[in-house]
Amino acid sequence: METAVQQHTYKKENALFPFCKGCGHHHYVNHLDEALVKLNLDPNKVCIVSDIGCIGILDSLFATPHTFHTTHGRSTAFATGIELADGILNDSKLKTIVVIGDGGATIGLLHLVNAALMNVDVTVLLANNFLYGMTGGQHSQFSPLEFVTPTTPAGNIVPPMDICSIVKSCGATFVRQAAATDKQLGDVIAEAIAHPGFALVEILELCPEWALPFNKIDGKSINEKLHAENNMNAAAVRQDFTTLYKEKVLGSPKKMVDDTITPKYSSALNGTCRIVLAGTAGEKVQLASFLFMKSAISSTLHATQKNDNPVTQGSGFSLSEVCISSEEILYTGIDTPDVVIISSPEGLKEVTANGTLARCSSDTIVVAEQTLSEFDCAGKVSRLPLRALCTGSRAALSALASLNMIKGWVSQDALLEMIDGKFKEKSLLYHRDIEALIPFVKI
């Protein structure tokens, strides 16, 4: 946001630069200040988000803009949060400028990548001096080949990262590369700040303390490193994240589904009934227990439900534990189940492995698919043609609904209402299943 009062500098008066003699950071600071003056931004609408390392202490040289001195490599992520809160929540136009070195850009690369992908309105000014200056001149992932540093005494053998290409490949719409000594740098930075959306300027510098003594490198070789292609925009200008978010996401969805349950039915259950359903992923085991839980609540009971499945979710066993109770449910585990329904071999394998079958008492009702192999269990085991009569995908719910018809744990009307509501015209299949299973369950 431009201000009515002409700003002459944003720096502190007589600021003492903390950088070594000959360090490119001097130029960097002055060019940044030039850019701000050129744009004549309201200082309150500028936030300098600085990283760690020599360049990170630059914030202390600025008097009037907001400053946010962050952690190593994370400056772009903090800046992203600031920009989103500013642009979306406050509908404001704060200019968020990230000041980061090559070390910070390496450890925080994903933050740069994601900011470019999002096209968040943040300007990144990357000071690349090819090494970690503050910690003793160690080489970085930006060091050129053959670069000599305390950690590459034989010369660097790994090629440097090309950050401009990286962010371009992520759809960055403004990417520039320049030497810190470049007289036009102030203009380039001003252009970057003014650019709506993500902008990155890679500023090449020399570290007089660690680069110059060990390497044949000077202003000329720096200029040779500048690639003409890095000063062209790779991606077409596109909407920045804040604008897109306001347009497409904010305020949506217009309507939320009301899933309130009215306890309009009743149940004769006095105490708690703990049920385990075990079957195969994709066969609506967890849905069966959810509908049962819903009908329990509709029957003025309390209920809890928890599910288990292999990490891949869509394969192997599917397990669900549901507790229904006339009282508040305190303990949510199932030590001795009241009911176990096993609808497939995967389900049997799991209730065997997790100890459910071993914990059954002589009172436990166990309903198992007829074709399952033999298993040991102290409960009252009935083997039913669940899969033949109901198919695998209806087996668990139809078995539970027919058992409930006899036992009356929850209101059967409530359960049928849930089934009808969920499956619409296909609910007739469940009604037919229940009818077919009742004679078996009675036995």
Added chain:
Amino acid sequence: MSAMNTSSIKIRTGNQMIAEGALFAGCQFFAGYPITPASGVYKSMIEQLPQRNGVAISAPDEISALAYCVGASGRGAKAMTATSGPGWALMIETVQYALMTELPVVIAMVQRLGPSTGGATQNGQADILFTEFCTSGAYTIPIFAPSTPQECFEVTTIAFKWAELLRTPVVILSDKEVGMMSEDVDFNQLKNTPPWYRKEFTPQNGRQHITYDFTDLEDVPLFAPVGGPNKVTMTGSAHDKKGTLQKNSSETLDVLIHLQKKIEARKEEMAVVRVDDQNDAETLVLSFGITARTAKEATRRARAEGKKVRNANVISLFPIPEKKLKEAAAGVKRIVVAEENMTGQYRSVIQALFSGKEIVGVNSIGKMITPAMIQNAIL
């Protein structure tokens, strides 16, 4: 149908109720990254926050998720993220930054089985010390632990209040069982702490804003957002009240002491311990999170057998609610601390409060503690 008769019962998980609590508390910014068992919070916030004109976004990792939140907090937004142990490990750097820069943020930490990637869908209550003692410099991170979906709502409103009031990161320490289990929740019965907003600086008598200004060590600096009319100087490095980097000045040391004092001074005010008393109790059963429910069941069964038992559900784990815990233990001979970890993590930090009493741990790893296990430890 009159309003009185209108049902407000819904099926909700603990994770969903953390999201509901956050919305009630006025959360405006959420950034998430998928991780079982915390993803439910992320999904609920993505579903609901934009509708309320808030920002809910996806981050490319947990480090970004929390950094986005802290940046947004610096711009004045109430912010939250959610994760589990492996994600928390990545977030610690930024938790410390929020603490040092005095930027409020709430982190829902839904524990699972560790170590490493551990068991994504298995419960654990073994990240208590990992969460509390994660800062270099040893600062208190307020931690609140819910034991039911209903409590998830309430605890989240409490967490936001203290994050905003203290200007510091606050953790909701949930667990997989509380987070992923569904239960009937009556929205009319929910308890809450009313939304609290950080106190903002307003220029008076020409006074300039000083980012980390305080008079007494326990004072909380008045907040000004970056991007607002008052210049802000944020820094995660040691600093004076103005935010200037300094090493050993007495003012800088004061700032470092103040970061801890502002929390310690409100320790008793933050304490939430729910005690179910019984006359002449001989045993105190103390627990939190999912195990608190089991402990209540064990207490109920033990009383039915004629035993004299008091029960305490500790919700504010840190700062340790010393006064309330001592009161809860008054008169009992034995204290049973039930928690789903091997080494008795919470027991280890509170046992010094109970000299002269017998302290017994009930512990488990990889499976829930049962009521019988706790009953066996009751006198």
